[in-house]
Structure formats: C-alpha cells, structure tokens
Amino acid sequence: MDARNTSLTVKHEGSSEDQASDFSIDFDWLLGVAKRQWKIVAATVVVFVALGIAYVLTAVPLYQATTNILIDRANTVVVEQLSKFGENVDDDASVLSQVELLKSSAITMGTVDKLKLDEDPVFMASDDGVITQLKNFVRSLLNVSTWFVSDTVTNDDKDRMRQNASDKVRNNMDVSRTGKSYVLALNFVSPSKELSARIANGIAEAYLNDKLDAKYDATRRASDWLQDRIAELKQKALESDLAVQKFRTANGLVSTGTQLVSDQQLTELNSALIASQADVASKMARFDRIQQIIKDGQMDAIVTDVLASTISNDLRSKYLTASKRADQLAAILGPDHESVVRQRNEMADYKRQMFDELGRIAESYKSDVDVAKAREKSLKDSVTQATSVSAGANETMVQLRELERSSETYKNLYQSFLQKFQEAVQQQSFPVTEARIISPAVVPTTPAYPRKTLVVALFAILGAAAGSGIGMFREYRDRFFRTAEQVRDVLGLETLGTAPLISKIGKPIDKVGPEPSEREIRKSSAVMDYVLDHPLSPFAEAMRSVKIAADMVLPSASCRIIGVVSTLPGEGKSTIAVNLSELLASQGSRTVLVDADLRNPGATRAIARHAEKGLVEAIFEQASLEECLLRSKRSNLAFLPAVMKQRLPHSAELLSSAAMRHLLNRISDHADYIIVDLPPLAPVVDARAMAGSVDAFVYVTEWGRVARRMVRQTLQAEPRIYEKCLGVVLNKVDMNRMKLYQTFGSAEYYHSSYSNYYREG
Incomplete structure (x- = not known):
C-alpha cells in the first residue's frame, strides 16, 4: 500500500475521461467505434434512404432541353470587314461575356414577351413538391390579408407577373461554355417537356435578335454621330485650308509647288557662288603660274595663252633660230667671235621681248582674276541677302507648317469619317451576327431531375454521415468504465x-428440504x-x-x-x-x-x-x-x-x-x-x-x-x-x-x- 501513490492523479482530467478531448485515434479504436456504432449508422442510413425514396416519389419531375449556340468567328470577320463597329470575339473574356448576356434580364424578358410565358398557366405553376405545395396552401389560408384582395388585374400586377416569369426563366436556365470552344450550351428545365424545348429555343432566338438589334442600334447611333461629326470636320477642314492660304499671302510665302521662291533663289545663288569661287581659284592659279614663270625666267615653261599668241610663237621661233645659228658659228668660228656674240645679243633681245609678252599676258590674267573676285563678292552679297530673306521665311514657315498639319489632319479625319459613315450605312441593312444556333433544342423524352439513383445515393451518404456523427457523439458521451x-x-x-x-438476477432459490431456522441465512436470490x-x-x-x-x-x-x-x-x-x-x-x-x-x-x-x-x-x-x-x-x-x-x-x-x-x-x-x-x-x-x-x-x-x-x-x-x-x-x-x-x-x-x-x- 505504501509503495503505491497515495493520491489520485489528475493528469487524466479532461483527457482520459473524455475520449473526444485527448485520445489517440488509432486503427483499433476506429474498428471498435465501428463495431459499437454500426447499428446506429445502419439505422440512420435506412431512415435517410427512406426519406430519399419519399423525396424521389413526391418530387416534381423536371425535363431539360438543350440548345447549342456557336460564336461564329467567320461571320465576325465578314462583319468586321464591313464595319469596325462589330463585336470582336477573339478571347475567353468575350465568350464569357456572351454567357452573361444570355443570362441577362434583356434576354429573359424578351423570351417572356415573345412566348407570352407570363400568361402560360403551365409555366407559371409552382414547381415545388407535394409537401411544399401543401405548406404554401396552408400558409395562404392562414394569411387573412389575402382573403379580401380584388381579382382585378392591374398594370402593376402584369409587370410583376412579367418580372416573376423573367426571374423564373433565369432561375431554370443554365449557360456554360463547352470546353475551350466557341460553343455555348444553353439548358432549360421545366415540368413540361414541350415547354422546356420551346423556351430553350425561344431564349436562343431572343439572344440572336438581341444581337441584331444591338448591332443595328450601334450602327445607327454611329451613323447619326458620324453625320454630325462629318459636318463639323468639313467645316474645320475648309477653315484650316483657308487659314493656310491667308497666311501664305500675308507673309509673301510664294512657292513654286514644292518650295518657296526665296528658297529657290537662295539655292541658285549658292550654286552660282560655288561656280564663281571655283572660277576665281582657277584664274588665280593661272595668274600665279605665269608670275612664277616670269620670276624664274623659265624659257621652257609654257602657258595656254602663250601657245595661242602669234607674237609669242614668232619670237620663240626667232629665238630658237638665233640660238641654232649661234651654236653653229661658235662651232666654226669659236664662242668669242663677233658673229657669235651678235647672235647671242639677238637671242637676249628675243628673250626680253618674249617675257614682255608674258607680262602683258600676266596683266590680262590679273584682270581676269580681279573680275572673277568682283563677281564672287557680288554673289556673296546676294547669298547673304537671300539667306537673310530665307531665314525670315523659315521662321514664318514654322507657323505655316503647323497650319498645314492642322489642315491635313482635318482633311484625313474628314475622309476617314466619311468612309466609316458609308460603311455604317451599309451595315444597318446587313443582318449578320457573330452567333448562330448549331443544334436547336428537341423535346426531351426522360426527366433530368430528380436523378433517382443519385438522390437515393446522396441520401444514403448523408445518412451515413449523420449516423457517424450520432455514433461519434455517443462515443463522446460514453464516459463510463468499459475496460x-x-x-x-x-x-x-x-x-x-x-x-x-x-x-x-432476481430468480428465487428453490426451496428444497426443511425450513431453515431463525439463526440461519435465508437468501432471496440465487x-x-x-x-x-x-x-x-x-x-x-x-x-x-x-x-x-x-x-x-x-x-x-x-x-x-x-x-x-x-x-x-x-x-x-x-x-x-x-x-x-x-x-x-x-x-x-x-x-x-x-x-x-x-x-x-x-x-x-x-x-x-x-x-x-x-x-x-x-x-x-x-x-x-x-x-x-x-x-x-x-x-x-x-x-x-x-x-x-x-x-x-x-x-x-x-x-x-x-x-x-x-x-x-x-x-x-x-x-x-x-x-x-x-x-x-x-x-x-x-x-x-x-x-x-x-x-x-x-x-x-x-x-x-x-x-x-x-x-x-x-x-x-x-x-x-x-x-x-x-x-x-x-x-x-x-x-x-x-x-x-x-x-x-x-x-x-x-x-x-x-x-x-x-x-x-
């Protein structure tokens, strides 16, 4: 006794006591729970399956009709070629937008109006099951305020019925995209198989009509806007063109077609100045050359004008003849002979005359240089003056070019909007949309809802879950000693x-033999x-x-x-x-x-x-x-x-x-x-x-x-x-x-x- 702990441990409080608080969930424990609670689970499953069967038997059968709509990109291309105002269906977001459009109140309300669903008693009848209908009937009987309501149908009642019908169409339809394609599957469920197919096709037709109406309204609004815009642009184009001409006249900006006259004159003067500068350089070079010949006394140097001068050619011929004769006489008579000396004097005289002639030619060259320089100076003055004029014109041209760009912009806008106006007018009478029905809804033969096997299976699963929950709660509440x-x-x-x-227990002992004495134990139970x-x-x-x-x-x-x-x-x-x-x-x-x-x-x-x-x-x-x-x-x-x-x-x-x-x-x-x-x-x-x-x-x-x-x-x-x-x-x-x-x-x-x-x- 003393070796054992003498105080009751409390470490298991809140853990061992309550299995749900702190215990190790292992396989054996799960099997034990299953063995202990399977009857509860089975009973709950049976109850839920019975409820599922009751629901299936009492639920209103619903028929589903399906129509497929293709967002046709080929038609979209045709429309876009005729009008840039067509919708562009090139991405996922556009297709998903069409899904939301099909669910919009515009489509559902259009379907209601076209098929008169608000006046169809079959469509407007309740889709609830027997239990729900009975409950609604009892509630209506208990609602005293409805006993004295007049049966007269007012406009507000009609609008309310139209809205209720529209809401019912929206609630009973489902639109989904088929994979990654451009096909939209439109499903509609109704207690009536014929009504399901009719409404599914009606929604699709309402969608196509809405697309056509939307396109027509868009092009009509665009053409109306374009007409006003074209008139405005036409006036702007005329005003901007007139402003360009007035500016040219006011600033003397006369042009020859591609450029101003002042610019053309400056170009010509520049060309003449360049030619003049080249001429001055050429004549200066010729003058310098003849000056160098005279200075160096070069007898053999020849210039073009010397060759063309008869005097120079005659003097040179005499000089050469005298030189030849002097050489002959010197060879016969000796270099110091009088005849040789006389010939040499003649040669010197001819030479002097030749260089005098070169001097006169040089003077003519100098005169040509002076004339060329004077012309060059005159051209430079003209270029300077023309440049000044052109610079002033260029400053003015900045404003002119701005006016011309503005005028050109208005002209282009005018032409573009005029073209779009013609396209929009054509588009108003071109009934093409980017969507078409590829498979209309047919009357279904079997109900789609409720799916009996699936519903019963779902109720069975719910029953198993509920039974498991009850079983786990029972396990949680099982706080007694078991092991x-x-x-x-x-x-x-x-x-x-x-x-x-x-x-x-409770069974009395069989009395065999004599009655026991008062001092003996008498047991009342075996x-x-x-x-x-x-x-x-x-x-x-x-x-x-x-x-x-x-x-x-x-x-x-x-x-x-x-x-x-x-x-x-x-x-x-x-x-x-x-x-x-x-x-x-x-x-x-x-x-x-x-x-x-x-x-x-x-x-x-x-x-x-x-x-x-x-x-x-x-x-x-x-x-x-x-x-x-x-x-x-x-x-x-x-x-x-x-x-x-x-x-x-x-x-x-x-x-x-x-x-x-x-x-x-x-x-x-x-x-x-x-x-x-x-x-x-x-x-x-x-x-x-x-x-x-x-x-x-x-x-x-x-x-x-x-x-x-x-x-x-x-x-x-x-x-x-x-x-x-x-x-x-x-x-x-x-x-x-x-x-x-x-x-x-x-x-x-x-x-x-x-x-x-x-x-x-």
Whole structure:
C-alpha cells in the first residue's frame, strides 16, 4: 500500500475521461467505434434512404432541353470587314461575356414577351413538391390579408407577373461554355417537356435578335454621330485650308509647288557662288603660274595663252633660230667671235621681248582674276541677302507648317469619317451576327431531375454521415468504465476483476428440504449463492482475485477487515460483498460479513430479511454478538445484519464510534476476514467515517453506468479510502458488448483464449 501513490492523479482530467478531448485515434479504436456504432449508422442510413425514396416519389419531375449556340468567328470577320463597329470575339473574356448576356434580364424578358410565358398557366405553376405545395396552401389560408384582395388585374400586377416569369426563366436556365470552344450550351428545365424545348429555343432566338438589334442600334447611333461629326470636320477642314492660304499671302510665302521662291533663289545663288569661287581659284592659279614663270625666267615653261599668241610663237621661233645659228658659228668660228656674240645679243633681245609678252599676258590674267573676285563678292552679297530673306521665311514657315498639319489632319479625319459613315450605312441593312444556333433544342423524352439513383445515393451518404456523427457523439458521451485500461488511466488503480452480468438476477432459490431456522441465512436470490453454485465461473474468478489482492497487501494481518464500497447505489456492491464472503468461507477461512449500510441495508434484505437483531443492537450491547450473527450451513459464513427498525440520524457517528471499533475487535478475535458492506461514497459520508477501522477497500463500479469523472472526483474527496484501496471490481459486465471495446494487446482481446478455463455450471 505504501509503495503505491497515495493520491489520485489528475493528469487524466479532461483527457482520459473524455475520449473526444485527448485520445489517440488509432486503427483499433476506429474498428471498435465501428463495431459499437454500426447499428446506429445502419439505422440512420435506412431512415435517410427512406426519406430519399419519399423525396424521389413526391418530387416534381423536371425535363431539360438543350440548345447549342456557336460564336461564329467567320461571320465576325465578314462583319468586321464591313464595319469596325462589330463585336470582336477573339478571347475567353468575350465568350464569357456572351454567357452573361444570355443570362441577362434583356434576354429573359424578351423570351417572356415573345412566348407570352407570363400568361402560360403551365409555366407559371409552382414547381415545388407535394409537401411544399401543401405548406404554401396552408400558409395562404392562414394569411387573412389575402382573403379580401380584388381579382382585378392591374398594370402593376402584369409587370410583376412579367418580372416573376423573367426571374423564373433565369432561375431554370443554365449557360456554360463547352470546353475551350466557341460553343455555348444553353439548358432549360421545366415540368413540361414541350415547354422546356420551346423556351430553350425561344431564349436562343431572343439572344440572336438581341444581337441584331444591338448591332443595328450601334450602327445607327454611329451613323447619326458620324453625320454630325462629318459636318463639323468639313467645316474645320475648309477653315484650316483657308487659314493656310491667308497666311501664305500675308507673309509673301510664294512657292513654286514644292518650295518657296526665296528658297529657290537662295539655292541658285549658292550654286552660282560655288561656280564663281571655283572660277576665281582657277584664274588665280593661272595668274600665279605665269608670275612664277616670269620670276624664274623659265624659257621652257609654257602657258595656254602663250601657245595661242602669234607674237609669242614668232619670237620663240626667232629665238630658237638665233640660238641654232649661234651654236653653229661658235662651232666654226669659236664662242668669242663677233658673229657669235651678235647672235647671242639677238637671242637676249628675243628673250626680253618674249617675257614682255608674258607680262602683258600676266596683266590680262590679273584682270581676269580681279573680275572673277568682283563677281564672287557680288554673289556673296546676294547669298547673304537671300539667306537673310530665307531665314525670315523659315521662321514664318514654322507657323505655316503647323497650319498645314492642322489642315491635313482635318482633311484625313474628314475622309476617314466619311468612309466609316458609308460603311455604317451599309451595315444597318446587313443582318449578320457573330452567333448562330448549331443544334436547336428537341423535346426531351426522360426527366433530368430528380436523378433517382443519385438522390437515393446522396441520401444514403448523408445518412451515413449523420449516423457517424450520432455514433461519434455517443462515443463522446460514453464516459463510463468499459475496460481495465480505462480504470488504470483514470483512477491509477488496478482492476481486480470483471464480474459478468448474471442473467439469473432476481430468480428465487428453490426451496428444497426443511425450513431453515431463525439463526440461519435465508437468501432471496440465487445470485447471492452464485460463487458457490458456479465456482469455476468468471464471476468466482473475480472474487478470488480480490482475495489474492487482500492477502498480498495484508500478508501479516491476523484478521483482514475489507470494506466494499461503490460510488452510487445499485452498482452491486452488496452482491460482491456477499459472494466474496461466501468464497472466503467456502475455502475454510473464518469469515464474517457485516452489513454496515445503516441507511439502505441491501445485504440484509438479500440474505436476512427475517433477522430481528443486528449491528445496531450489537454496538449498543442490547444483545450479544452471538445472538446477532446469522450463519450459512453451506459455507459456515457468519453474517451480522443491519436491522433498521427506525432511521438513525447519526449513522456516520455510530460507525466511527469506539463501540463500533470495539465490536470489530471482538469479531477479529474469532475471524480471519471481516467483509464490511459499506454505504456508497457519493450520497453519504458513512464509509469515510469508518475508513480508519478498515484495513483495505474494494471499490465496486458498475460497467457502463457511472461516469468516470464521478468516480474520480469521489475518490479525490476520499484520500484515506483511495490509499487503502486494493483495486476496482467492474461489476455487471456485459461480456458480449465487452468484445466491442477490446483492443489489440488488452486483456479483453485475449478473453476468448482463456475463456475455456471458466465454467458456468
């Protein structure tokens, strides 16, 4: 006892107690839940399937008609070639926009008006089921305000009916894109198969008509706007062109077609100046050349004008003749001869005359250079003047070009808008849209809704889900002791044994033989002799386990006083106390059973209803102990009953009194075991009062009845009882249901393996 923890641990509070709070969800646990709750799940599934069948049988069948619309890009190209105001359907967003257009109120209202659906009683009839219609009928009967409403249909009522019909069309239709194509699938459901097909085709026709009307309205509005814009642009073009001409005239900007006259003159002067500069350079070079010839006295140097001069050519011829003659004479007469000298003098004279002629030619060259330079200077002055004029004209041309650009812009806009106006006029009478019906709706042959198999399957799934939820809630609410492992985890105590639920409870013992004497135990039920009648049963084995635990915990005690307690009344502690006492007595131990439950003496009622004296008389010594004890001939068990002739207001004080302790000591002198059947712990304090006189306690809890939290809190409030507690006996265990709580490795899992060791007979 001392080696065991003497305080009840609370670490499992909120975890082990409540399976839903903190527990390990494993496969074994799930299988256990399935085995325990499958009937609830199955029953819920059956109920939901029945509801599903009832819904299928009462639901109004709906027929679905489908028409397919193609957003034809080929037609779009044709339209766009004729008018830039056509819609461009080139991307996903445009196709999805057409889906929303089909769902718009413009289309649905157009369908209602065309097919007169607001006047169709079949269409306007309610689609609700029988239950909903009945509920609406009852509600209308209870609505007193509708009893006095006039039957006259007003315009507001007609508008409301049209709107209701439009809403009904929108609610019963579905438009979706077929994959990534340009095909739109339009579905419509209705209780009438013919009406479904008619409305589906009507919606498609209304969509196409709306497209045509929208295109016509767009082109008409565009042409009206273009007419006003064209008139405005025409006036702007005329005004801008007139402004260009006035500006030219005002600034003298005369042109020859491609450029201004001043620019042309400047170009010509520049060309003449360049030519003049080249001429000056050429003549200057010629003059410099002849000057160099004269300066160097080069006889062999020739210029063009010398060759053209007859004087120069004649003088050169005479010079050459004189030179030839001088050379001949010098060769004959010698270089110093008078004739040779005379010839040389003639040569010098001819040379002088030749250079004089060159000087005159040079003067003419110089005159040509001066004339060319004067012309060049004149051209430069003209160019400077023309440049100044052109620069001024160019500054003015900036404004002119701006006016010309403005004029050209207005001209282009005018031409463009005029062309678009012609296209828009043509488009008004060109009935082509970018959409067409590729498969009209046909009358369906079978209803699309409700899908009976799917609905029933869905209800079955919902039933399974609801049943699983109920089952899980039941598991969550199952806070009772079911297994020895739960006892160990929650209470920190070992399970001494599991006492099965005895099916013979309440069956009286067959009376065979003579009537027992007043000093004998008289059992009113066979369950009190169960351990004697079935010594090899699991119940008897649980009692032996209690005896072994008491012998091991109290090995040296000459007399072991064992108290049997429970949390609440009715858990079977008196049955356990009687059978435990019978087992001990049948094994030869001197055993005395004391019924200490002075408020509700269950053991006395079960085995000694005839007793006239008992525990109270023995305590107060109104009778001797031997006079109060009853015995069993079968096992030699001694029983001290509790004969309550009147209620005792101070039973706890009586049990904790010195007289009670003295009585137990007197009994201990003649007994090996004293089994005390104590009151339950929760309602009264009698067991706590007697805790000091008891060596050990056996805690009895009913399987699947008392909440684990209740048991734990009760033991927490009774630490003296807890520290002396040998363990727990799970009583009234349903062994068939116990199998549902077995997990791999637990004692319950192997129950079938050692069940052959037990015999009920």
